[in-house]
Amino acid sequence: MDESTVMSIAGIGAAIAAIAAAIGIGKIGGAAMEAIARQPEAAGKIQTAMIIAAALIEGVALFAVVVALIG
């Protein structure tokens, strides 16, 4: 397998990780919006929890990107 094929397939792997992360964070964002709409006074706590969950998901997505880059 030559260099460009390997890089292209690594790119596809990283793109799949990006899709998965985007779906996950989108769901969290949507749920957070709904929760804030139901109870606006809890907006601060919900926002903090949303950011934490988003960062954890992004961590997993970046694992995949690192593997795609190095492997």
Added chain:
Amino acid sequence: MIHRFQNIFFILFFIFGISTQIFGSEDVQEKKGVDVNAIVFEHIADNHSWHLWDVRDDDGIKHAVAFPLPIILVSTSPFAFDVFWSSEFHHGETPVTRGDNTYVLNHGTIYYAQNTQGDLEYDEQGEIISAKPIDISITKNVFTMLLVSGLMFWLFVAVAKAYKRRSGIAPRGVQGFMEPIILFVRDEIAIPNIGHKKYKIFLPYLLTAFFFIWFLNLIGLVPFFPGSANVTGNIATTAVLAMFTLIITNVYANKEYWRHVFAMPGMPAWLLPIMIIVEIISIFTKPFALAVRLFANITAGHIIVLSLVSLIFIFESLSVAPVSFLFVLFMDVLEVFVATLQAFIFTMLSALFIGMAVAEEH
């Protein structure tokens, strides 16, 4: 039913058709005059000297304007401790001899050379297999870490002195700026995760980790000296920080924690062997995830910014500059947010793990 899929098949064949053309034309890389990969990885990797900029002299030869840093090499048998400026390597062109040892700098790594001309051992594939000395040089990353440590020391000693002088009255100046942040770490990160009784033991570590990572992330975003060193984007740095969390978590863990690892209550006996292995692995994967999360976030951000700036050099036209500038500005603002967020996440997850380790039984 088939005609519903016809559109999709058409599009897929179109994409595959074009992509084979791209795969076929592999010489596109060579036609470009700019090797983006090399530029990007050179800015992300650590370096033994601090390269500032290049000047071209009248012959068109590029000379690098760089800032030399001390190189410290230790050999064990026979014992040798050599310190010299990195400028003696002349960016890897000349070998350096000290006593019996000759050192050669090849692509960022220092090797022992066979003779004073600087020959290295190669194997059949052309890979270098010479031995390496123990390299504890002050590289770009080490210099930046020392700089940030000095900055933090100076800053927080000033804040502490301000508290002593102005006890009881409203804070001002740098003390007033730091106070909400320190209180945030204490009230939102330490106390909710570790609890009222024990948070004081771990608060110094959490505050240090937060500010160290935050300042290092921010200094990596500044494009000129003394910034531009990619410290937290180096897996060694983040691994050591995660190792601190691992050591603190396991040293201060109480019996409840170890009981949960080795003999989880409520677990049928035949599952225990597997669960013990899983639990022991999970002791190590949690800090590993901390290290990789920080490293990947920061490195990815730097790669994106550097690639967007390299767009100007790839297209070799000034009209790309405004577009590239706007993209880079947007990415840099996002990176500042990511810098703060990653410092917060690292500290919060460390506090969470410590809290789980010292939790009382309820």
